[in-house]
Amino acid sequence: MTTRRAMPRQADIAREAGVSQATVSVVLSGNRARVRMAETTRLRVLEAAEKLGYVPDPVATRLASSRNHMLGLYTFKTTFPTDVADSYYPILVGVEEEAAALGQDLILFTGRGGADRRDHDAAAIRRTRVADGCLFFGRHVPDEAIGGLLDSGFPLVYIGRRPELDNRIPFVGADYVRASAKVVEQLIHHGHRNIRYLREPDDAPSSTDRERGFRQATAGLPATVHRLDGGIDLDAWRKEGVTAVVVEETDTSTAYTAVTNALEAGNLTCPRDLSLAVLGRPPGQAEHVTGFAVPRREMGRQAVRLLVRLITRELGQDSPAARQLLPCEPVAGTTVGPVNQGSPA
Amino acid sequence: MTTRRAMPRQADIAREAGVSQATVSVVLSGNRARVRMAETTRLRVLEAAEKLGYVPDPVATRLASSRNHMLGLYTFKTTFPTDVADSYYPILVGVEEEAAALGQDLILFTGRGGADRRDHDAAAIRRTRVADGCLFFGRHVPDEAIGGLLDSGFPLVYIGRRPELDNRIPFVGADYVRASAKVVEQLIHHGHRNIRYLREPDDAPSSTDRERGFRQATAGLPATVHRLDGGIDLDAWRKEGVTAVVVEETDTSTAYTAVTNALEAGNLTCPRDLSLAVLGRPPGQAEHVTGFAVPRREMGRQAVRLLVRLITRELGQDSPAARQLLPCEPVAGTTVGPVNQGSPA
DNA sequence: CTGAAAGCGCTTACAG
């Protein structure tokens, strides 16, 4: 039960090796300054360090220099969602994998909810500065706090595309535009012309991107976008000539659920009566639904890699390479087929 | 794109308020030393801090004092297991919940595997000292590294009972002895006398505790312990008069799997032909199996609480209260019934 | 009541 002073410091090594503390620092940090030094001195220091079981104090290192090989992860909501199936988890797996591979520790910052939420988040966000840099993840961007971090040159990376703050935020997102367009092109390839897109009434980048992809692919076609705001009437749509439905996919799966309910209610089968594609993966085990898979794990990994490159200044905060969109994996599924020639039910 | 120097320091506040930097420190830290000070001065400092958007630098705080309100979590394997159903996850949920509730950030330390694993772990374990204290979780205890931490008075708590190092390690575990005994008592209550215990050939505390509970409950009965080392012959056991089987449950579920396979092969039904209880929860959705649930989430929460009490010195490292065993929740299930009166198949 | 000083354990110019 001695005190914390039990940990050997550089000064102890210096005494042991008969050199100055500064020399110890130079030797132990690999002599990056390329100071010329007698090999014997170097060895003596190394030996003393080994003998005393020296481990650098990460706190002091961080204060004196500017690296401590710690990466922050700030999440705005609980980091470990209770709902394990949450889309969140694979990202964490990727983040941790890559952080470990690059020799970085991870600091989890949790913005606590409650009454003083705003203040609290601001303080917590500022605290991220203990780390060399920080990953952020969440639907909204607290402009002021993040802007402050950006202004001060603190390395940060958002997970998910972030056009906010004049596109000054580095990010690693998924290329929803292209993935969505490809799904819709598949429908067109099957002969569909009148395609309806069902989206949720939210304007997060991931939503608008999907819609853009849909619009790109259907340019010139009678395809229309329907914003969910209640029930949907598939029969009416079919009477209008709609032969395929494309639904947005989000955390809540509201749009997807609405469609499957309507299909069931109308006793409709895909792709016999209607072709169906989802812009993402549906909840549960519905693996037969055509769509695409978001590379969440890879997003986590790449976000870490990008953050480290920002930290080492290998990449500038403003570099185009600091805005990454990863491709999504198409999922063929079985809910898309040729246009049904029969008349609507 | 300014430098990090953009963050205001206490010195900046001091200049703004026309006081010394030390006075700023006193005011901002709530004047715990109860230094007498003009209220107007205090307010002036607070106002200046507010105006400049001051946030204390946690690194400097930690170096100068000894608290930074960060808790470490060291895991020896990947912190986010890819197998989501892993028993690991609920503990993390509990840890994060309670850490957030107590206003503590979390630092994840991951011992990387690989060739230099031992050295690496040792260095990583030492790095935990950036935090005010650290939670540890894993099947083995690296004696030397943990002993060193303990010697230096660094607050740490293991998740899971830890008799190693002469019981010097504070922990929060589950009371497997009592939970196991209760399960077995249930069997005895149903009239079973000749009960067989199937355990895996591993001597972790969680294994030996379960066996102890079994032995306690079956004292004086012909109950015997069988160490798994290949296939098992249920028919032979039944001919010996065994009417109930109790299996250990671990990460791997080896024992449980062996029994269910044997049951299936022998076309046996529980509890008709044999009563079955598992000392924990079986893998998958087998909710009908009698056993008990380990309070993992609560273990996570309590471990955090204990660690904080250690950090604040409210509790000493050697205090008996720093060795906690949480009760497990019994699961009734349907695989235990009265002794089968018919003859063995 | 408030300021000046020392120190936490490092890194990084700068002298010799």
Add this chain to the structure above:
DNA sequence: CTGAAAGCGCTTACAG
């Protein structure tokens, strides 16, 4: 080639 000094942003005795 190596040492002495300053400084990172705080806290904590200690003087006035």
